Amino acid sequence: MxxxxxxxxxxxxxxxxxxxxxxxxxxxxxxxxxxxxxxxxxxxxxxxxxxxxxxxxxxxxxxxxxxxxxxxxxxxxxxxxxxxxxxxxxxxxxxxxxxxxxxxxxxxxxxxxxxxxxxxxxxxxxxxxxxxxxxxxxxxxxATLSPLTQRETEVLRLAATGAGPAEIATKLFITYGTARNHLTAAVAKLNARNRIDAVRIATEQGWL
CATH class of the missing domain: 3.40.50.2300 (Response regulator)
Incomplete structure (x- = not known):
């Protein structure tokens, strides 16, 4: 056959x-x-x-x-x-x-x-x-759960696209200072060197 x-x-x-x-x-x-x-x-x-x-x-x-x-x-x-x-x-x-x-x-x-x-x-x-x-x-x-709040995650996700605090504030309908504060908090919580490093860490962990 x-x-x-x-x-x-x-x-x-x-x-x-x-x-x-x-x-x-x-x-x-x-x-x-x-x-x-x-x-x-x-x-x-x-x-x-x-x-x-x-x-x-x-x-x-x-x-x-x-x-x-x-x-x-x-x-x-x-x-x-x-x-x-x-x-x-x-x-x-x-x-x-x-x-x-x-x-x-x-x-x-x-x-x-x-x-x-x-x-x-x-x-x-x-x-x-x-x-x-x-x-x-x-x-x-x-793997651990994300230490970021929902808003910090949203802000960092936008930062990952290259958006700065002003653009993030406009897209999320928040003030410039609030956007900057969320970025600062995310960087601190992730023990990152800066926002770029924070994006890298959060991305690798699957939090964005």
Whole structure:
């Protein structure tokens, strides 16, 4: 009886750094049983190309223009539930892992992962499994709750887009002094050096 060959795993790569994206595409294209059907450099493009090409697995970076990888994962979970999302990122703080898992991702790997491990992860999630390094799983379970108030979180989230106190005050309908005070409080609570460092810490912890 003739054996029917298995369909290849169809993969979408979403990464805003062109050199890295091309490297990932090249590496996965060499793997048997895996075919890269689409590429994207930002969140909206990733969603559009996923709708167009219907991949089995989307390898998505967290920090992308437009919509971050976790937002993309959440939308794909609703619109294309058969597409499994594998997060590949340099932002591997425990809070970020928890946020990604809540969005329904099937795997989470750091960007310094090897080509073989990445290919194995794609195959695992395509088969319905999950990929999460043990140290990240433990850290995610032990992650602490955010010390920031809701307003401090809103202010810091706007600061992450590059907005200064004046613009933040306008968007949140608060005074300049109040916006500045919220930023100062957020920096202090996170033991950060400045607002940029506070954004980094909060992002890594998955609090924004």
């Amino acid at each position: 003739e054996t029917v060959p298995e369909e290849p795993i169809r993969v979408l790569i979403a990464e805003d750094m062109q050199l890295l994206r091309e490297a990932i595409v090249g590496l996965l294209s060499l793997e048997p049983g895996i075919v890269v059907v689409a590429e994207a450099a930002d969140g909206p493009s990733a969603l559009a190309r996923a709708q167009q090409h219907r991949p089995d697995v989307a390898v998505v970076d967290v920090a992308m223009p437009g919509s971050d990888g976790i937002d993309v994962a959440a939308v794909l979970r609703e619109q294309l539930p058969r597409c499994r999302v594998l997060i590949l990122t340099a932002l591997s703080g425990p809070g970020m892992v928890r946020k990604a898992l809540r969005a329904g991702v099937a795997g989470f790997l750091p960007k310094d992962v090897g080509a073989t491990q990445l290919a194995d992860a794609v195959r695992t999630v395509a088969a319905g499994g999950r990929v999460l390094p043990p140290e990240l799983a433990v850290a995610a379970v032990e």
